[in-house]
Amino acid sequence: MAHKKVYLVSLGCPKNQVDSEVMMGLLLREGWTPAEGPEEADLIVVNTCAFLQEAVSEAVETILEMAELRREGASLVVAGCLPQRYGEEVAKELPEVDFWLGPGDIPKLPQLLRRRRGFFVGDPNAFLYDRHSPRVLFNNPFVAYVKIAEGCSHRCTFCIIPRLRGKYRSRAPEDVLEEVRALAAQGVQEVVLVAQDTTAYGRNLGLEGGLEALLRRLLEVPGYRWLRFLYTYPHPQDLPQGLLELLAEGGRLVPYLDLPIQHVSDEVLERMQRRTSGKDIRGLVETLKARWPQIALRATVMVGFPGEGEGEFRELMDFVAWAEFSHLGVFRFSAEEGTEAAKMADQVPPEVAEERYRRLMELQQGISWRKNLEWIGREVEVLVEGATEEGQPVGRTPFQAPEIDGVTIVEGPGEPGEVIPVEITEAGPYDLRGRSKLSR
DSSP, X not given: OTTOEEEXXXXXXXXXXXXXXXXXXXXXXXXXEEOSSGGGOXXXXXXXOXXXXXXXXXXXXXXXXXHHHOOTTOEEEXXXXXXXXXXXXXXXXXXXXXXXXXXXXXXXXXXXXXXXXXXXXXXXXXXXXXXXXXXXXXXXXXXXXXXXXXXXXXXXXXXXXXXXXXXXXXXXXXXXXXXXXXXXXXXXXXXXXXXXXXXXXXXXXXXXXXXXXXXXXXXTOOSOSEEEEOOOOOOGGGSOHHHHHHHHTOTTBOSEEEEEEEOOOHHHHHHHTOSOXXXXXXXXXXXXXXXXTTSEEEEEEEESOTTOOHHHHHHHHHHHHHHOOSEEEEEEOOOOTTSTGGGOSSOOOHHHHXXXXXXXXXXXXXHHHHHHHTTTTOEEEEEXXXXXXXXOXXXXXXXXXXXXXXXXXXXXXXXXXXXXXXXXXXXXXXXXXXXXXXXX
């Protein structure tokens, strides 16, 4: 087995990336070695996302591409949300695939490969990775995503995640702590906590203090520089004062908050079956801006949801203009089969949703640029992650989350893995440029 090579493609979000890293760890433990390309692999694994139709299309295209590139005798495994969502129907449509594997069946991958073909998709609640799960970090040795929980117990009408990933299950705090200690020992400089909803952490276990208590314990772990958490449910009750004060202190816990608010129209939020109102969201943002302006805010919103008229969209535009988020992600509504929202009346035509997407992104681009310009002349920390083609260090500030926000290009010294002082000299709508303050 030692000579056999595996090539793995990971699609979708950071939470899916963690699953991919665990699958690669399981295979390497069994004696497989990484292949540089699909053409030289004995085994190709595609870990899929199927949250939206766009992701499903990408997954199918990738599967067909890998089937075309693989050499004779190589096996093709498709894992993750695609087989969980569509069941054996997808296996009939894609006979090129040898093995299908659901998210709950990840630990079975090595032994399943001893068979020739198969469809192994069971209960998505069956697997919750822990510190004992072998893991190979992808993309960046200095940044690691740590999934503190799996699944989701919210019932948003546009979302199929509970069906794909099961109910919300938190990992034990000690288990998370041990994993972070191990990652810090490997040289990881930024730990990014992820879950479908990080603010729900510990609730299903009856843990006192939830996310805030976990963060305080993680800040005692030595060896890494930054701690960040993403995907917070934007209800004021889920973001208590103690948590926000801890975030505002700065230091190792970066002052950055990710708010998937989706909308601010009460009518739209009610149809989405969100637990928040427009008043809740405005009050939360107002409090953050007034009391803790040092916290960089990222928000995610959705346009084109059924029943969103021009009035509701204008309400969202006005809110975004007022809130002045550092970063904004905008999704166009996708009518996903099996969701309540797909069956609702008053569906918004795709061309209208597209036009609203453009208008909102144009508005936000101006806001982001203006906020970035405020950094010129100020000194910030930058985690160096690599270099440009010209050899200049490139990295991120605390208010630039990995892969979703911009980057900072640095003139002067700075090695990958270092957190260096940088004076910002130029700003665009997404990226920054600065001068290293290192004396060497």
